[in-house]
Structure formats: C-alpha cells, structure tokens
Amino acid sequence: MGYKKRSTNNNVVADKTPPDATPPVEVAPTPVISDEERKQNIANKRRETLAKARAMRTPKHEIRKQAEEAIQNKDELIKTKEEVIKTKDEIIKTKDQELGQNKQEIENNRIKMLEDNVIMMKKLLSDKTPPTEVAPVKPKRIYKPKPKSEPNPQPPQPQEQQQRQPMTTNALIEKTYREQLQERLRQEILNKIRDDTFS
Numbered sequence: 546m547g548y549k550k551r552s553t554n555n556n557v558v559a560d561k562t563p564p565d566a567t568p569p570v571e572v573a574p575t576p577v578i579s580d581e582e583r584k585q586n587i588a589n590k591r592r593e594t595l596a597k598a599r600a601m602r603t604p605k606h607e608i609r610k611q612a613e614e615a616i617q618n619k620d621e622l623i624k625t626k627e628e629v630i631k632t633k634d635e636i637i638k639t640k641d642q643e644l645g646q647n648k649q650e651i652e653n654n655r656i657k658m659l660e661d662n663v664i665m666m667k668k669l670l671s672d673k674t675p676p677t678e679v680a681p682v683k684p685k686r687i688y689k690p691k692p693k694s695e696p697n698p699q700p701p702q703p704q705e706q707q708q709r710q711p712m713t714t715n716a717l718i719e720k721t722y723r724e725q726l727q728e729r730l731r732q733e734i735l736n737k738i739r740d741d742t743f744s
Contacts (some may be wrong), residue, residue, distance in 0.1 A: 578586075
C-alpha cells in the first residue's frame with residue numbers, strides 16, 4: 546500500500562501554453578532603501594510607540610496624590626459614620642429616658658391606686674361590723690410508730706358498725722347543713738384510709 550505519485554502532466558501542460566496568451570504583469574520597481582534609512586524608520590516607529598506609552602502612563606506624583614485623596618475620603622467617610630452613630634445613640638438615649646419616665650409615671654399611678662384601695666378597705670373595715678367567729682384550729686395528730694416487740698398485733702376492729710347507727714329524723718333535722726357536710730367528708734376520708742390500709 547503505497548502512496549500514489551501525482552502526475553506532473555498538469556504542470557507540463559501549463560508550461561506548454563504560448564506566452565502570448567497572458568500579458569506579463571508589470572510590477573512597480575521597489576525603491577531600494579539603504580540600511581541606514583531602514584534603521585532610521587524603525588527607530589522613528591519605536592520613538593512614536595514609546596511616546597504613546599509615556600502619555601498613557603501616570604507619573605508617580607499623580608499616583609501619590611490620588612492615594613492621599615483616597616485616604617482623605619476614607620477619613621471623611623469614617624467621620625460621617627461616627628457622627629451618624631453619635632446621633633443615633635443620642636436618639637436612643639432620649640427614647641430610653643422618655644420610656645423610663647413613662648414607666649415611672651405608670652408605677653406611680655399604680656402605687657397611688659393601690660394606696661387608694663388600701664384607704665377604701667380601711668374605711669370599709671373600720672365601719673362597725675360584728676366580729677366573725679373563727680373556727681378553732683384543731684392541732685395536728687401526731688402518729689407514733691408501734692413498737693416492734695409485739696409478736697402478734699391484733700387487727701383493728703371495724704368501728705363502722707359501732708359508729709354507724711341509723712340516725713333518726715329528729716337528729717338529722719337538728720344538725721345544720723354544714724355539720725352534715727363535715728360529717729360526710731370525715732366519713733369518706735376515714736373509709737378511704739381504711740380501704741387503702743386493709744386492701
């Protein structure tokens with residue numbers, strides 16, 4: 546598998562064409578530039594590009610001025626920010642003072658109302674009212690633990706049978722409603738205690 550060689554027939558045909566068919570193109574003679582002129586042209590172009598580059602470049606003293614101006618602008622911004630913060634702090638302080646005064650006024654009003662209420666209560670209590678009877682407070686019963694020396698403790702006998710006697714209608718009528726409620730509550734509590742201990 547080799548590569549095919551191109552035939553050179555086309556070139557041969559082109560060379561065999563008569564020279565009269567295509568007129569020769571006249572090329573303007575290029576001026577011959579000496580080496581010194583060519584070097585001078587190159588030097589001129591370099592000078593032009595350097596001049597353009599220098600024109601675009603900013604000098605160091607201008608850069609320093611810009612940096613100083615930027616620093617001054619930053620200082621001015623910082624000062625304005627500090628002033629704004631100070632004004633905000635002052636506004637907050639005044640609002641706090643106003644709120645503090647409002648709170649004090651509210652507390653003073655509450656105190657006055659409470660004092661007025663106390664005065665009214667004293668006036669109402671100072672009126673001659675019959676003294677109310679205070680129910681005597683029963684002392685708490687202190688439970689003493691049984692000594693463990695007893696080998697067979699006797700089970701308590703139910704007292705319900707002894708205490709529960711059918712009450713007559715006359716006895717019920719004589720008791721007041723309050724006494725009846727107290728008796729019922731007492732009986733219920735005793736029943737609960739018995740159920741808890743013996744069940």
